[in-house]
Amino acid sequence: MSHRKQVLGPDDVRRAVTRMAHEVIERNRGVDGVVLLGMQRGGVWLAQLLGSEIARIAAPVPIGTVDVSLHRDDIGLRPVSPGTSSDVPVEVQGATVVLVDDVLYTGRTVRAALDAVSDFGRPQAIQLAVLIDRGHRELPIRPDFIGKNLPTSSDEEVDVTPDGVIIIESEVST
Amino acid sequence: MTLHFRSIEEAGTERIHRLLDLTEHMAAVGRRPNPKVPALRGKTVCNLFFEDSTRTRMSFDLAAKRLSADTMTLAVSSSSVNKGESLRDTVETLDAMGVDAFVVRHRMSGVPWQVAGWTPASVINAGDGWHAHPTQALLDAYTIRQRRGIANDFSGLKVAVVGDIRHSRVARSTTDILQLLGAEVVHVAPRTLLPPTSDVATTSNFDDVVGDVDVVYMLRMQRERMGVGLVPDGGEYSRRFALDERRASALRPDALLMHPGPMNRGIEMMVDPTELPQSTILDQVTNGIAARMAVLFELLGSGGIEE
Amino acid sequence: MMQQHNMVLAGGTVIDETGERRADIRVREGTIAEIGSDLSVGDDELVDVAGCIVAPGFVDLHTHLREPGMPEAETIETGSRAAALGGYTAVVAMPNTDPTQDCVEVVEFVSKRGREVGLCDVRPSGSITIGRAGTQLTPFADLAAVGVHLFTDDGSGVQDEGLMRRALEYSGELGVVLAQHCEVASLTKGAVMHEGECCSHLGLPGWPALAEELMVHRDIELSRLTGSPVHLLHLSTARSVELVRAAKSDGLRVTAEATPHHISLNDERLASFDTGFKVNPPLRTMADIEEVKGGLLDGTIDAIATDHAPHPPVAKDRPLDEAPPGMLGLETALGVARSHLDCSWQHLLGAMSWRPAKIAGIDDRHGRPIAVGEPANLAVIDPDSQWEVDPSALASRSRNTPFIGMGLTARVRHTVNEGRIVVRDGKATA
Numbered sequence: 001m002s003h004r005k006q007v008l009g010p011d012d013v014r015r016a017v018t019r020m021a022h023e024v025i026e027r028n029r030g031v032d033g034v035v036l037l038g039m040q041r042g043g044v045w046l047a048q049l050l051g052s053e054i055a056r057i058a059a060p061v062p063i064g065t066v067d068v069s070l071h072r073d074d075i076g077l078r079p080v081s082p083g084t085s086s087d088v089p090v091e092v093q094g095a096t097v098v099l100v101d102d103v104l105y106t107g108r109t110v111r112a113a114l115d116a117v118s119d120f121g122r123p124q125a126i127q128l129a130v131l132i133d134r135g136h137r138e139l140p141i142r143p144d145f146i147g148k149n150l151p152t153s154s155d156e157e158v159d160v161t162p163d164g165v166i167i168i169e170s171e172v173s174t
Numbered sequence: 175m176t177l178h179f180r181s182i183e184e185a186g187t188e189r190i191h192r193l194l195d196l197t198e199h200m201a202a203v204g205r206r207p208n209p210k211v212p213a214l215r216g217k218t219v220c221n222l223f224f225e226d227s228t229r230t231r232m233s234f235d236l237a238a239k240r241l242s243a244d245t246m247t248l249a250v251s252s253s254s255v256n257k258g259e260s261l262r263d264t265v266e267t268l269d270a271m272g273v274d275a276f277v278v279r280h281r282m283s284g285v286p287w288q289v290a291g292w293t294p295a296s297v298i299n300a301g302d303g304w305h306a307h308p309t310q311a312l313l314d315a316y317t318i319r320q321r322r323g324i325a326n327d328f329s330g331l332k333v334a335v336v337g338d339i340r341h342s343r344v345a346r347s348t349t350d351i352l353q354l355l356g357a358e359v360v361h362v363a364p365r366t367l368l369p370p371t372s373d374v375a376t377t378s379n380f381d382d383v384v385g386d387v388d389v390v391y392m393l394r395m396q397r398e399r400m401g402v403g404l405v406p407d408g409g410e411y412s413r414r415f416a417l418d419e420r421r422a423s424a425l426r427p428d429a430l431l432m433h434p435g436p437m438n439r440g441i442e443m444m445v446d447p448t449e450l451p452q453s454t455i456l457d458q459v460t461n462g463i464a465a466r467m468a469v470l471f472e473l474l475g476s477g478g479i480e481e
Numbered sequence: 482m483m484q485q486h487n488m489v490l491a492g493g494t495v496i497d498e499t500g501e502r503r504a505d506i507r508v509r510e511g512t513i514a515e516i517g518s519d520l521s522v523g524d525d526e527l528v529d530v531a532g533c534i535v536a537p538g539f540v541d542l543h544t545h546l547r548e549p550g551m552p553e554a555e556t557i558e559t560g561s562r563a564a565a566l567g568g569y570t571a572v573v574a575m576p577n578t579d580p581t582q583d584c585v586e587v588v589e590f591v592s593k594r595g596r597e598v599g600l601c602d603v604r605p606s607g608s609i610t611i612g613r614a615g616t617q618l619t620p621f622a623d624l625a626a627v628g629v630h631l632f633t634d635d636g637s638g639v640q641d642e643g644l645m646r647r648a649l650e651y652s653g654e655l656g657v658v659l660a661q662h663c664e665v666a667s668l669t670k671g672a673v674m675h676e677g678e679c680c681s682h683l684g685l686p687g688w689p690a691l692a693e694e695l696m697v698h699r700d701i702e703l704s705r706l707t708g709s710p711v712h713l714l715h716l717s718t719a720r721s722v723e724l725v726r727a728a729k730s731d732g733l734r735v736t737a738e739a740t741p742h743h744i745s746l747n748d749e750r751l752a753s754f755d756t757g758f759k760v761n762p763p764l765r766t767m768a769d770i771e772e773v774k775g776g777l778l779d780g781t782i783d784a785i786a787t788d789h790a791p792h793p794p795v796a797k798d799r800p801l802d803e804a805p806p807g808m809l810g811l812e813t814a815l816g817v818a819r820s821h822l823d824c825s826w827q828h829l830l831g832a833m834s835w836r837p838a839k840i841a842g843i844d845d846r847h848g849r850p851i852a853v854g855e856p857a858n859l860a861v862i863d864p865d866s867q868w869e870v871d872p873s874a875l876a877s878r879s880r881n882t883p884f885i886g887m888g889l890t891a892r893v894r895h896t897v898n899e900g901r902i903v904v905r906d907g908k909a910t911a
Binding site for chain 2: 676677678680681682683684685686687689753754755756794795796798799800801802803
Binding site for chain 2: 067069070071072084085086115116118119120121
């Protein structure tokens with residue numbers, strides 16, 4: 001029986017996203033040249049939500065997705081499902097790309113995303129927005145915009161949806 | 175257990191569906207400004223081609239390179255292979271150099287199975303004798319999927335495969351994949367160019383089907399077959415089985431005209447396909463890279479696909 | 482040359498052409514000296530054969546010893562050893578050696594070498610045509626004078642009807658037998674397996690059953706026309722068996738043999754593309770296997786013959802069209818035959834011993850009834866032994882056996898050749 005604990009409700013999520021939207025606008029002095037790319041699959045809905053908040057507060061920004069499955073460094077070690085696609089709606093060259101993901105953990109997926117984005121061109125800057133930072137970094141990656149810091153242990157799982165954030169203590173498997 | 179890609183039948187329905195979806199993904203990669211990904215960095219793919227085939231070899235080579243794998247090629251025309259060195263010796267020597275996958279083409283059926291017995295590497299069949307050419311089948315199915323805007327369900331689709339079925343690995347593999355996806359296939363050929371037994375519908379009357387089917391798939395007819403009593407010499411084969419002006423205009427506007435290449439103009443193709451809107455021949459070439467990337471990635475990169 | 486053993490084979494069941502009985506057998510100086518119950522051993526060696534069958538030694542009508550010419554595959558020595566381990570006291574050595582057994586010199590070389598090795602009675606056959614080229618007749622009388630009884634171009638069939646007729650007419654009065662590898666070559670060009678559903682599916686060139694049946698029919702009719710005997714090698718199809726059945730009921734002088742692999746392995750084995758299953762004639766369908774078994778059971782097919790065809794791994798590790806056809810057979814024949822034929826021991830032993838001995842013309846020394854005064858050429862069989870082939874334990878120089886992993890019943894425990902124990906407890910003594 002796995003133990004589930006809700007740490008954020010839907011209102012908390014919304015408030016965090018609104019705050020992050022303000023931070024993105026502030027940091028970039030507006031939204032000129034900003035592109036949001038949601039990382040497949042967990043960051044896609046979040047990029048949409050973040051994008052609509054930014055549109056509400058300031059102005060609309062282009063929103064796309066990036067699939068990193070072919071850039072991971074653990075290929076051959078873990079199963080991969082590259083069934084999702086990268087959809088980059090505008091020129092990345094010279095833009096400020098904000099990568100959006102639900103959870104930041106070891107940092108390896110973000111590293112792969114940096115490579116994947118470079119395949120599309122050379123942005124002027126890449127920034128990282130995550131809803132949850134759960135620690136345990138294995139690479140020197142740091143987020144620019146964080147919803148909430150949530151220290152966890154490695155045998156916990158973090159489940160993030162628009163309805164909230166849940167920590168699941170996974171069973172010890174034999 | 176090592177995974178191989180040697181025939182459609184061996185791969186089975188689930189894997190084929192997954193590979194078609196993977197091909198879609200790889201085709202998207204191919205449209206990017208930088209069509210190269212690091213997925214197979216550090217992996218070595220060896221092309222072991224015992225039969226002349228520049229196109230297929232280049233297609234596999236490019237697919238491997240697009241995935242950042244290292245490639246090496248041993249292109250041997252069978253007659254020059256030192257008869258003292260057995261096939262096994264060749265494979266074991268190359269294997270000792272550290273190969274993750276062999277891409278094998280040979281004039282004799284079964285060689286990819288034999289090779290797999292002599293190396294722990296994965297084996298991809300790039301064409302064995304008359305038996306199988308599964309990457310061709312994959313790119314063919316993907317091309318139909320893409321041009322027709324359908325997913326992996328080909329029920330209701332009618333396909334005519336025309337030509338030297340008996341000696342064609344393309345006919346066998348493409349028929350297998352089409353039937354696996356639910357399509358109805360008919361083989362159009364004279365009796366001497368059909369296998370001794372067949373569990374596919376056959377006809378020797380091309381004109382009966384050319385205007386009815388959704389796909390006409392033309393096979394290469396090699397000149398050499400005409401010299402050995404399989405079909406009469408002279409123009410009779412072309413009159414009966416070639417795609418000529420009359421048959422080309424009988425094609426439905428939404429039908430697809432396919433050919434695995436290279437074409438024998440004047441034998442099975444009497445018209446220039448580039449002038450026919452139904453032709454998918456160039457798409458097939460492009461899709462070949464994506465399909466082969468999908469196969470290489472599945473065998474060497476994915477470590478098993480998650481659900 | 483090994484010493485002859487004076488021994489008493491005690492406690493076994495003797496089965497020969499005359500019947501079956503419990504009896505002890507005393508062997509002295511190469512001959513059966515006494516038969517009875519509870520024989521006193523005295524100075525002779527006691528060989529305990531309780532639970533075993535004692536039968537006349539087997540005779541293989543069809544073995545490729547590969548010497549002279551192909552020592553990497555087999556030699557007369559290694560082949561003789563394999564034969565002895567299989568219970569064979571005599572083998573007919575096929576003539577497709579290099580040089581061909583089409584002249585007295587080569588025939589005498591083979592006989593002499595067989596005697597030197599001393600593990601098995603090696604009887605060379607001659608070819609029908611010089612060099613097996615199918616154009617000129619071998620000097621039958623010269624070869625018959627040095628003991629050759631069977632002539633065949635095995636490896637291929639004699640394609641020219643006219644030539645085969647003349648060969649039968651000429652050789653008929655010499656008391657020899659011509660044997661045919663029935664294959665119409667123009668129908669089997671490039672073939673690597675049986676022509677049928679399986680080859681269509683696998684994209685492999687096929688060998689139609691008709692290619693064998695046409696020549697079976699032809700040679701039966703030529704035998705009818707000339708009055709000369711003909712022996713049909715390795716029959717593999719249902720219709721071939723039917724043709725021979727009809728020929729025998731017409732009273733023609735036709736005999737036939739079938740191999741253990743043709744009653745146990747079918748064409749679907751080739752789906753693995755393993756060249757170990759490539760053989761001439763090819764493995765056929767289940768329906769053919771049933772008819773060939775039926776032919777062995779009702780006597781239409783007289784004998785089981787191994788067509789022992791050694792090939793070294795370097796030859797078989799090639800694409801299917803380049804790999805030579807053929808499988809080992811001597812050491813597994815009994816086990817395979819017993820596991821696949823539902824018949825009495827006496828009938829099975831007849832197919833392996835006395836009937837082939839008669840066809841080979843060596844029934845003066847082999848396949849004899851086990852009786853006082855007869856030569857001691859014997860096979861002692863453990864009828865209930867369950868075993869599996871271990872390729873590394875084979876005496877043959879080659880390893881191309883298709884029976885790896887198949888459970889076999891019955892195994893040779895001892896083999897006595899001219900009164901010498903050449904195999905003891907499943908191991909060759911030399």
